[in-house]
Amino acid sequence: MPAPSQGIAREKAPQPGTHGSVSCPFCGLHCDDLEVRSDGRRLAVTANGCDRAKAGFEQEPPAAGMPPSIDGKPVSLEAAIARASDLIAAARLPLYGGLGTDVEGMRAVMALADRSGGVVDHVLSRAQYRNTNVLQTRGWFMSTLTEARNRADLFVIVASDVSKLHPRFVERIVSPEQTMFDAPANGRTVVLLGAGMPPSAVSGRLVGDVVDIPCAKSDVPAVLAELRAILRGAPLSGARPGGVEITALEDLAARCRAAQYAVFVWAPQALDFDGADDAVHIVSDVVRDLNKTTRAAGLSLGGNDGAASAASVCSWQSGYPLRVSFAGGVPTYDPYRFEVARMLAEGEGDLLVWVSSFGPDPTAPPATAAPTVVIGSPAIRLDTTPAVFIPVGTPGLDHRGRLVRCDSVVSLPLRRLREIGLASVADVATELAGRLPAVVAPAAE
Ligand code: SF4
Numbered sequence: 001m002p003a004p005s006q007g008i009a010r011e012k013a014p015q016p017g018t019h020g021s022v023s024c025p026f027c028g029l030h031c032d033d034l035e036v037r038s039d040g041r042r043l044a045v046t047a048n049g050c051d052r053a054k055a056g057f058e059q060e061p062p063a064a065g066m067p068p069s070i071d072g073k074p075v076s077l078e079a080a081i082a083r084a085s086d087l088i089a090a091a092r093l094p095l096y097g098g099l100g101t102d103v104e105g106m107r108a109v110m111a112l113a114d115r116s117g118g119v120v121d122h123v124l125s126r127a128q129y130r131n132t133n134v135l136q137t138r139g140w141f142m143s144t145l146t147e148a149r150n151r152a153d154l155f156v157i158v159a160s161d162v163s164k165l166h167p168r169f170v171e172r173i174v175s176p177e178q179t180m181f182d183a184p185a186n187g188r189t190v191v192l193l194g195a196g197m198p199p200s201a202v203s204g205r206l207v208g209d210v211v212d213i214p215c216a217k218s219d220v221p222a223v224l225a226e227l228r229a230i231l232r233g234a235p236l237s238g239a240r241p242g243g244v245e246i247t248a249l250e251d252l253a254a255r256c257r258a259a260q261y262a263v264f265v266w267a268p269q270a271l272d273f274d275g276a277d278d279a280v281h282i283v284s285d286v287v288r289d290l291n292k293t294t295r296a297a298g299l300s301l302g303g304n305d306g307a308a309s310a311a312s313v314c315s316w317q318s319g320y321p322l323r324v325s326f327a328g329g330v331p332t333y334d335p336y337r338f339e340v341a342r343m344l345a346e347g348e349g350d351l352l353v354w355v356s357s358f359g360p361d362p363t364a365p366p367a368t369a370a371p372t373v374v375i376g377s378p379a380i381r382l383d384t385t386p387a388v389f390i391p392v393g394t395p396g397l398d399h400r401g402r403l404v405r406c407d408s409v410v411s412l413p414l415r416r417l418r419e420i421g422l423a424s425v426a427d428v429a430t431e432l433a434g435r436l437p438a439v440v441a442p443a444a445e
Helices: 051-057 077-090 103-116 125-137 145-151 169-174 217-232 246-258 276-290 304-318 340-345 425-435
Strands: 017-022 034-038 043-047 094-100 154-158 188-193 207-213 262-266 296-300 351-356 372-376 388-391 401-404 411-414
Touching: 034 051, 043 051, 077 103, 077 351, 077 372, 077 388, 077 425, 094 103, 094 304, 094 340, 103 304, 103 351, 103 401, 103 425, 125 276, 125 304, 145 169, 145 296, 154 246, 169 188, 188 217, 188 246, 207 246, 217 246, 217 276, 246 276, 262 276, 276 296, 304 401, 372 425
Parallel strands: 094 351, 154 188, 154 262, 188 207, 262 296, 351 372, 372 388
Antiparallel strands: 017 034, 034 043, 401 411
């Protein structure tokens, strides 16, 4: 596998001062216009950050020299890495979960999993698989953030409070300061379908009508199915799914038909209800139908916690989109067998290596009886004491790197803005892999 830092310039010491065009690692939009002031150790967002970004960048750094630990007792980094590599070497089936890291960190974890015969899966993969299932079985028409920002005249936001998960989506994509093409004279229409986002969260100079079609999230698939039937001219059920009036759906259908470029937006992480997979399927079907007479596309806003980076790196290095096992010596893909959350719940695997380097509230590992090695942000809150804890820096604050954006068409460069004396996930995983016994190549015939 390629070196984790391939293509990354050498780290320079962080310069105190105000940095412009900073990429934000704290949600999948990865806005690249932040202004961040650094005194070399503490950071402050001085322009363009949302509350989530401010909470992440401005989180108080740990006390200098925060040590790693073994069974809760402070040790040197060398001792922690030695203990972690012993545990990995002794494990029959190590599980690599969380995977909240950047491209370079994920490359290094892939190499470590390959060398140790482990399984890799991201903490948000269950959400991502709502998309993957559609892509693998039906195919779809998808947009990008740039395309949507420049061309869309109708946004339909499906059962997702994007103002919480991706706080600047409306500001940057629905109603940006500049677009390549003129927006409609009466503004862009935004439809909020299903409980999720409050209409008050949608405003801006390019926003026209804001149409709220509330219903319980669990009713969203039925509402979408009714909308699709109207668009196709099929007989209607006569029911009012989710209590939504048919006239409201007929109005939405008319807006979809009249739009030059309708974009259906969802955040897979928010679709946490029974039938959520069906909702993504039906949205994709509606988009496909609309493209017979006009232009429409989907736009998925995943990618938090480095999820898009993990899926991309896993795809280009193993050929599969996460849930991959190296236990047989070659990458083996099985979206059911190699879901780490299920494996842990059913007692499979004998070691959990949990990677979680993003704040402001890093995702902690699930409860498990297996010994756990945590390679994580110092801010992580752990319910139980892990066998080994190795604190690491956050990509884009403590070291350089790259993150793949939620639309998977571009990776954003990350800067090093402060010095708090922590290694990166890539450093730690590379060191661990280097201490494992060499893989013996099969003899040539
Ligand atoms: S919307 Fe997301 S990427 Fe943009 S500043 Fe906020 S947290 Fe960062």
